[in-house]
Amino acid sequence: MSTSAQATNSQLRIVVVGNGMVGHHFVDQLIEHNTSVGADNSALHISVLSAEPRLAYDRVHLSEFFSGKSADELALTTPEYYQQHKIDYKLNAAVTHIDKVAKTVTTVQGEVLSYNKLILATGSYPFVPPIPGNDQPHCLVYRTIEDLEAISASSKVSKIGVVVGGGLLGLEAANALKEAGLETHVVEFAPQLMAVQVDGGGGRLLRSKIEALGVKVHTQKATQTIEAGDVCRYKMCFADGSFLETDMILFSAGIRPQDKLAREFDIAIGERGGIVVDNHCQTNIDDIYAIGECALWNNFIFGLVAPGYTMARVAAAHILGGDQTFLGADMSTKLKLMGVEVGSIGDAHAKTAGALCYTYENQASAVYKKMVVDSSKKKLIGAVLVGDTSDYDTLLQYALNGIDLPEHPEALILPASGGAKPGLGADALPATATICSCHNVSKGDIIAAFDGGACSLSDIKSCTKASSGCGGCSALLKSVCDAELSKRGVEVKKDICEHFAYSRQELFHLVKVGKLQTFDELLTKHGKGLGCEVCKPAAANILASVWNEFILKPDHVSLQDTNDTYLGNMQKDGTYSIIPRIAGGEITPDKLIVLGQVGKKYNLYTKITGGQRIDLFGARVDQLPEIWKILIDAGFETGHAYAKSLRTVKSCVGSTWCRYGVQDSVGQAIELENRYKGLRSPHKLKFAVSGCTRECAEAQSKDIGIIATENGWNLYVCGNGGMKPRHADLFATDLDTETLVKYIDRVLMFYVRTADRLQRTSVWMENLEGGLEYLKQVVIEDSLGLGAELESQMQVVVDAYQCEWKTAIENEESRKRFRQFVNSDKADTNIVFVEERQQIRPATPEEKASFTQQQQAKRIAVELV
Amino acid sequence: MTNSTNWITVCQESDLVANSGVCALINEQQIALFKVKNAGQEQLFAISNWDPIGEANVLYRGLLCSVGDTVAVASPLYKQRFCLSSGTCLDSDDVTIKVYPIRLENQAVQLQVSQ
Incomplete structure (x- = not known):
């Protein structure tokens, strides 16, 4: 694949050999220059010759190929982009010859290109130690996408994999093998891992951490031969007489500069390789530059992307007449x-x-x-x-x-x-401080961008490119931008969406103070447009927290997320799951039998949840009312598993049965669950009660956790499991039940009033100025004088409780919503189940396709008869 | 069938839910019907009920939203928004779903479906 754009005689011909990250960055610099002077009358004609079959891609994040990123997603540019900017590029076009006198290069295809300036950005190649047997199949390296494809193929027919080399890249490679499901070993010649970057103490800890992940580490091992194995494909024999059997070997023992062209055509190279360059990245030959991992500056090779990018900028500037210099890199x-x-x-x-x-x-x-x-x-x-x-x-x-x-x-x-730690705030940094080293953006550049009209973090990212390389500086960049914005008097916008210029807390206040009962009122008075999938459920949630009306009332029904509208959790195929409340996890055998009978009658998939309840999956929307009728008749009520509200109060068995329990945790859990059920809140709420300090109910991972003591109850708040687990904080000790309930009322209502939309209690508390201590002051010491109001607000919600499913099935209008079609009693034919482990599961698209074919065949057969 | 301009009555206006959706089955095609109240006016929309991203027949159960002047429905599965008048997906350039002409005739909701 190639493009061609003819150079005119007056143009400066630039030929770039290599299209890795650095080579591409160089081209990008020239494109930027062209754009600033107008591409059509550019004085530059740029040719790119790449030995690889594709244009530049992100080698820094190469291992993400194994976690599912495609080659396209790793790409740093596209053919269209190069074409648009008239870059003449050729793939699979390794350069085989340089004529320094005639100033031409020749590609492997025999094509000759003349140049005024030649840039060597040939990168590096993986060093494979000269071990006999290193050239057999399944002995691979880790550098290009093609290498990864080979590793991926080999790992499918291998069980054990060894990475030779315990440096940074070696460990990346080991991760890739582990992700591919292989038993993974790392073999290192030095006494420790990452010997270049990390000292002995750090190396020891790193090793123990990596071994804890299941990767076996062998240090001080020099491989002497790779022979046929006894139980695996190969056997690696080490100098100390020991050996290791493996099915595949990945060499990642460092990189070597790709300086073959320079060697062959007499461009100066260092003693141990690398094309010698000066401060302008020029080689000893006029008009030939070298940048990136192939270049040797001050007898040093820079194997990181940031210094490579700096070299690219320096070389580009020098060609364009500028005077930047490369003086080493961090x-x-x-x-x-x-x-x-x-x-x-x-x-x-x-x-x-x-x-x-x-x-x-x-x-x-x-x-x-x-x-x-x-x-x-x-x-x-x-x-x-x-x-x-x-x-x-x-x-x-x-x-x-x-x-x-x-x-x-x-x-x-x-x-x-x-x-607090002696922090180094963004303000303490000098203007020269480098914030993003990949794109060489200093604090001064960021301030200049704000001066030039940028008004947000994303503006800064797009105009300076800061944080778009390795991304390591993103947190620092944000704090610099935030500090700069607040200095300029810019308030960080907290609008919930385009329809309301208010935060959730402000909306809550507007609803409560203005006594607004419907979304229409709220929108007319304080919003614009029709609302959206963000503000509608948030408003519905606030209205429910304040007034606790039936959420399917005609005024509210169009605001609810589908889970709330259909009072169930929608699954991937559009069916719903049903979770009746089983307060505290306590259930009678009779009720268990009813659940079993319902599951059987409607052929539902049945599973025990993490919250000590039973989940019935696979109910069609039209089946929901009749299923719930049976459940309600048997004494069940809705479990609110579909809502942003109290889910469960998990409990251990407590002092009633347990030899160690000191309080009745089950009884307490049931009391609390019945009190707070139906409370709509900014996000879901989970409780647990443990009957003694052994903590079998895992209360410290909940929003509200209660642990029994000899003298009463210890209250923990604002914990959660999930993606970012957080232990709850101890809030108060040895409480009697009355005080316990009072504190929970206050904490929850304060949360409901002041949290952001979809903010769990943990994040909410961490964002409260003053954090836990402040919350204690508000709740225990009543520092805001809000205590009584919070409690009475909670009592309003508790008193207004109703089982939403009971109301829904008794109400003709609400019941009408539970049908797939307004004009037909048929069911959705896309809902297809297959059996797995004696229960149903949704059919995969392939299974559905074959099912449809069978149905059609049957229909045709019937028609033929 | 050769006549492709017939209007078919699918349900009554009272079957629709204001600012929300219902679904109709016509010739084995599932079509989501929406009634939107906007500045005192009522507008009807009909789009395919199939969510091509979530791969399920669920769009009638999505939330209605306005994005500037565009009225859209957000899929209840993964929240992508589809414009009710053009069928284009506002969150994914290369996805479009079918839209159908819809009208109200003496309280009957009618659709024009090509055969």
Whole structure:
């Protein structure tokens, strides 16, 4: 595949060899220049020659190929983009010849291109140690998308995989093998992992963390031969006499600069390889430049993308007549390897003369941090972080900007106890501080962008490209932008959507103070347009929290999310699941039998939930009312599993039965569940009650957790499980039941009033200014004088409780909603089940297709008869 | 069938729900019908009930929303919004669903469905 655009005689011909990340960045610089002068009369003619079958892609995030990212998603550019900007590019076009005198290059296809400026951006190649047997099938490397495809194919016919090399790339590769489901080993020659970036202490911790993930690590192993295996495909024999059997081997033992062209055509290279360049990235030959991992500057190869990008900018500027220089680059890195956070800054090994170290190691939490400071103890010159890189940004800014360290620098890496850490706020950074090193964006550039009219974080991202490389600076960028915006008096917008210029808290206030009962009133008075899928359910939720009317009343019905509208949880095929309330998880055998009978009669898939209830799946919308009629007649009521409201109060068996229980946790759970059921809240609410300190109900993972003590109840608040688990905080101890209920009333109603839409209690509390202490003041000390009001508001909701399903099936109009078609009693033919483990499950699209074919065949057969 | 311009009565106006949807079955095709109250006016819309992204017949159960002047329905499955008058998906460039002409004749809701 190639494009061609003829160069005119007056144009400067630039030929770029290689289209990796750096080569592409160089082209992008020239495109930007062209755009600024007008592409049509550009003085540049740019040709790109790539040895790979595709244009540039993101090698930094290559391992995401195994977690499902496609080659297209990894692409950094498209053929259309190059065509649009008249870039003449050729794929599969390795360069085989350079004629420095005639100034031409020749591709493997024999095509000759002349140049005025030649850029070598050939990158690097994986180093494969010279071990006999390293060239057999299933002995692979990790560099290109084609390599990954080969690894993927090999892993399908392998059980065990070994990565040779325990550096950064090696561990990335090990992660890929692990993701592919192989038993994974890492074999390293050095005594530790990531020996370049991490010191001995950090290396030990890193190893134990990686081994805990199931990857076996073998250090100080020199592979001597790769022979046929006894039980696996291969056997790796080590110098110390030991061996390891494996089905595939992945070499990731470092990279070597791809300097073959320079070698063959007498361009100066370093003793150990790499094309020698000066501060302008020029080689020793006029008009030939080298950038990225193939270039050797000051006897150093830079194997990271950020320095490569800097070289690309410097070379482009030099060709265009500018005067930027490349003066080395910071090699600090922060990354997550198999979920393990690792950070390395500057002189990680404290090799600088007179350097002093501060080390913090917490084996219990598996965290290791080391700071290296200069002999004056004033400047940070290096750091190693393993297990927790939250201090990385701050430390990096100290190191890069030479900021004087605070009086007790160790506080920078010690866990904050009580007081806050000596933070390095965005304001403390000098204008020269580099925020994004991939795109070389300084704090000064960001301020200039705001001066130039940018008004938001996303504006800054699009005009400076900050945070669009490795993304490691995103948190820092946000805090710099926020600080800058607030300095300019810009309020951070909290509008819920385009229809209301208010936050949820403000809407709640408007509804309550204005005594608004319907969405129409709210929209007419305070909004515009028709509303949307964001503000309608939020308003319905607020109206329910304040007035607690039947949510399917004609005024409210069009506001509800489908789960609320049909009082069930919609599943992927459009059917619903049914969860009746089983307060505290206590249920009689008779009721269990009813659930079984309903499940059987309607052929529903049955499963026990995490909240001690029973979920019946696969009910069609038209079946819901009759199923619920049976359940309600048997004494069940709705479980609100579909709603943003109280779900369950989980309980352990408590003192009634348990030898260790000190209070009746089941009784308490039932009481609480019955009190708060039906309370609509900003997000779902989960409770649990444990009967003793053994905590079998897992109350500390709930929004409201209660643990029995000899003297009463300990109350925990604002925990949750799910995507970002958080332990609940101890709120009050040894409460009697009356006080317990009073506090819960107040906490929940305060949350309902002030939280954002879809904000769980944990995030809500963390965002309250003053956090837990403030919440205690409001609830326990009644510092706002709101206590009585919050309690009476809760009582209104409790008194207005009704079983929504009972109301729905008794009401003719509501019942009409539960049909698939207004004009037919037929069922939705797209709902098809197959059997698995003696129960139904939704058919896959392929199963549905074959089912439809069978139906058609039957129909045709009938017609023929 | 050759006559493709016939209007078919599918239900009565009273079967529709204001600012919400119902579904009709016509020649084995599922069609979602919406009645939108907008500035005192009532507008009817008919679109395919099949959500091509969630792959289920559920669009009539979505929430109605306005995006500027466009009236759309948000799929109850993954929340993509579909314009009720053009059928284009506002959240995915390459997805469009079918829309059908709809009218009200003496309280009868009528659709024009090509045969």
